Amino acid sequence: MGQIEQGLERALRTRPIPSSTEARLRFLLTTHRGSTRKVATVLGVSQRTVQRWVTKRSEARRPPGPIQVRAIEEAVLARWQPRVRARRRAQAEAEGFVFHTRARFGFAAPAGSSDDPRVRCITQDLPGEVARELFAAQDAGAGEQQQTVILARALGHAYFREWGRRAHGLHIAFSDVEFADFSIG
Numbered sequence: 015m016g017q018i019e020q021g022l023e024r025a026l027r028t029r030p031i032p033s034s035t036e037a038r039l040r041f042l043l044t045t046h047r048g049s050t051r052k053v054a055t056v057l058g059v060s061q062r063t064v065q066r067w068v069t070k071r072s073e074a075r076r077p078p079g080p081i082q083v084r085a086i087e088e089a090v091l092a093r094w095q096p097r098v099r100a101r102r103r104a105q106a107e108a109e110g111f112v113f114h115t116r117a118r119f120g121f122a123a124p125a126g127s128s129d130d131p132r133v134r135c136i137t138q139d140l141p142g143e144v145a146r147e148l149f150a151a152q153d154a155g156a157g158e159q160q161q162t163v164i165l166a167r168a169l170g171h172a173y174f175r176e177w178g179r180r181a182h183g184l185h186i187a188f189s190d191v192e193f194a195d196f197s198i199g
Contacts, residue, residue, distance in 0.1 A: 016158030017191045018165065022148065023091070025111065025196035026099040031090055035083055038090045039068050045093050057085050102198050106145040112197040113140050113165065118190040121174075131187055136173055144168040162188055 032038045039053070046052040050064040057064070059082065066076045078086065113136075120131025147164050166188035171177065174186060 016161070017194045018148075018158055018161045019152065021194035021196050022152065025106070025198050026102050027095055028098050028102075029095065031087075031094050035078060035086060036068075038086050039064075041090055042086070042093070043068065056089050057082065103145075103149060106196075106198045107142050107149065109199065110139060110141040111145055113138055113169070114195045114197070115165075116192040117188055117194075119169075119174075120187040121185060131189070133190070133192075136169065138169060138173045140168050140172060162191065165194075 032041050042053045042056065043050070046056070050068070051061045054061040054064045063076075066074060067078055069075050116133065116135045118131045119134045119136070144164065148161060151160050151164060166186045169188065170186035175182065
């Protein structure tokens with residue numbers, strides 16, 4: 015998961031996901047009404063394996079391996095705050111969001127000019143159309159590169175060309191994203 019996708023995920027949540035594997039397993043059990051069979055089906059393991067992971071007897075407890083820990087994390091992320099996520103996504107698509115990033119920005123210009131790429135810290139309000147385009151790309155399975163192209167086009171128009179008031183025809187290069195944060199509402 016890239017920086018942009020992680021930033022979108024953080025923006026859609028209002029509470030952090032459980033941090034420990036035990037807490038994540040408890041959450042999955044709660045969402046499946048205590049059924050170790052249903053949790054096992056979701057994680058692709060046997061029911062007995064889930065029972066060993068959550069038992070209170072320390073001598074019978076076996077921690078999940080790294081592959082299972084990742085599967086548990088993905089299952090929790092998919093089920094964490096679904097109504098809050100839907101509401102915040104709708105709000106971002108309707109009202110827009112604030113995008114804050116530190117990345118390398120440059121322009122299509124000859125080498126050695128002042129337009130050479132350099133690291134910039136940018137905070138910019140972006141409209142709901144950009145949010146709709148980002149979420150549509152994410153739903154379609156687009157990678158970090160496609161999301162970067164969408165944000166470069168939006169930042170080029172909003173930040174560098176001041177909503178079309180100057181620098182017409184300026185092409186933005188957006189790369190080496192150090193962090194990407196989104197603020198909704």
